[in-house]
Amino acid sequence: MISEPEMAGEFGGVDTREVVGGFDEEPGGELRPRRPWQWALGGAVMASVLWAAALFLHGGGDRAPDLSGYQLKQDPCPSLRLKAIGEVIAPRxxxxxxxxxxxxxxxxxxxxCSIPLRFLAGAGESGKGWFTGYTVGITVALHKKTDPGAEFEARRRVTDDGVLPEEQVETVPDLGDKAYLLTRDNGDAELRVLDGGAVLSLDLSVFTYYQSERESESENPDENAVGDGPELPDLSLYRSAMITDMRDLMSSLKR
Structure with missing residues (x-):
């Protein structure tokens, strides 16, 4: 590694004749061949000068990532329409x-943020019974100092519940620089996108809820009385809607 004086403060003290000349002058004007170690020293100094210049011009590999126009001027969650998901499941x-x-x-x-969709009632019109609820989770991270690409790829199968097997992670083409759709064991689906220094996630989750005349029963329903709840859907079936709403989110952050 080049020490700090070589990089920043010693360039003016280098004798140009010693760096680039092929011979040394004796005091009486007679020329003599340069010693081999002096050639090596001159080459090392010149290489240091060129390397330091390149470091100054190109940032030494520590350049800030390209945010591609993404900005978080305000909270995007209140105005996010989720139009495509609203059409195939339920509106927010x-x-x-x-x-x-x-x-x-x-x-x-x-x-x-977490955005709830409208509850979907089960059979019957009494207001009692099983309801199915959906929630959309949104995360946007804009990395301004460090490129998140390597970590995004390394953690592409990592969730709060553990590491998913490869077959539960699907590559999504033509979305940002890289994109993956993760399908968890509980049926939830998550779309992750890397685009320059921006990392975005849209998480679609589902749950069931039993509504009865007494609130305590809805929190802890008697299975013998209410029966099994509805089967939870495979949310990866809504892949296209998730991609469409992700594109809307990405566009909204560039305005």
């Missing part, structure tokens, strides 16, 4: 407040 719940966690830092801007 308009009356529920969306809580977002916004982080602003010199190295990273990040937003996280």
């Amino acid at each position: 719940e308009p009356t529920t407040k969306v809580d977002s966690g916004l982080l602003r830092h010199a190295a990273l801007d990040q937003i996280q």
Whole structure:
């Protein structure tokens, strides 16, 4: 490694004649061949000068990642339409407040939120019975100092529940620089996208809820009385809708 004085402060002290000349002058004007170690020293100094110049011009490999126009000027969650998911499953719940966690830092801007969709009732019109609920989780991270590409690839199978097998991770073409669709064992699906210094995630999850006349029963329903809940759907079937809404999210962050 080149020491700090070589990089920043010693260039003016180098005798140009010693660096590039092929001979040394004796005091009486007689020329004599340069010693081999002096050739090596001159070459090392010149190489140091060129390397330091390249380091200054190109940043030594530590350049900030390209954010490709992404910005988190404001929280995108309240205005995110989720139009495609709304058409194939259910629209977002308009009356529920969306809580977002916004982080602003010199190295990273990040937003996280959870957006509920409208409940879907089961059979019957009494207002009682099983309901199916869906939630869309959104995460956007803008890396301003360090390129997230290597970590994104290394963690492509990692979830909060562990590491997924390869067959549960599908490559999604033509979406950002890289994109993967993860299908968890509980049926939830997550779409992850890397685009320059931006890492985005759209997580679609489903749950069931039993509504009875007494609130305590809805929290802990008697299985003998209410029977089994509805079968949870395979959310990877909504792959196209998730991709469409992800594209909308990506576009909204570049306006």
